[in-house]
Amino acid sequence: MTAPRISLLGTTALLFEAAGELELATQQRIWALSRVAQEWAEIRESVPGMNNLMLTFRTPPAELESLKTRLLRAWDKAKALPLEGRCIELPVVYGGDGGPHMQDVMDHTGLSIDDIVSLHSAPTYPVYALGSHPGYCYLGGMDQRLATPRRKVPVLSIPGGAVSIGGSQTGVSASAGPSGWNTIGSASLQFFDPSWNPPALLQPGDSIKLRVDKVIR
Incomplete structure (x- = not known):
């Protein structure tokens, strides 16, 4: 079995990358590891990503190897943590015009x-992690028959609510911005507002159910 990879992000953080395929059970172990590491005195913030976990430091650790060892031991002990969140239906x-790459x-x-x-x-898509831009949800569970490589030339701007496929994943853009994914549809939903608590509509463990509102050929 391939060992996880741990690398420094400058002097303020490190990245733990789990080995293996992108699967819900692995992501649930990432969630569990995140909760454990968040309680460590030297850790300022524990942020789950896709198959990875970023830890930022309150102060750079004087002895990094002991922290890496503790992290690997916690990973070995980590059990899949199912999070039963909300399910949002998204037409x-x-x-x-909203699906130019169909x-x-x-x-x-x-x-x-x-x-x-x-x-x-068809699927109900679990939210694996938040990232890329505020409120954006990395989703799991797409049918692999739909897998399509990312675009060789990224699009300079796609609108918020763009529903896209990139490789083996799908997602819904939370705001306008550049993208290398293939946009096949559009939706209207606000995913992020700084005045909300928390500011992101969805969190890891929540899920999205896509409902077909219209098909334009």
Whole structure:
């Protein structure tokens, strides 16, 4: 079995990367490890990512190897932590101007637009982690028949609510910005507001259910 990888992020943080495939059970162990590490005196913040965990330091540790050893031991002991959160239903308009890369996904997968919509809207997608930009949810559970490589030339700006596929993952953009993913639809939902507590609508353990609002061919 491949060992996890631990690397420094400057002098203020380190990154723990779990080995293996991106699976819900592994991500649940990341959540468990995050809770344990958050209680350590030298850790300022514990932030779960996709198959990884970033730890920021209150002060740079004087002895890094002992911290790495403690982290690996905690990982070995970590059990999958199921988090039963909320499920948000999100109406999606597939195709049309809001899904400019639908044809590219069709060409790569060999699937019809109806097949893509059916497969894409079928799962309930668990939120694995937040990142990329405020409120953005990394989702698991996409049908691998839909997997499409990221775009060779990123799009300079996609709107908030863009529903996209990048490799083996899918996601919904929380705000406008650049993207290298293939946008196949659009939705309207506010994912982030600094005045909220917490400011992000969804958290790891929550889930998203996509509902087909319309298909534009």
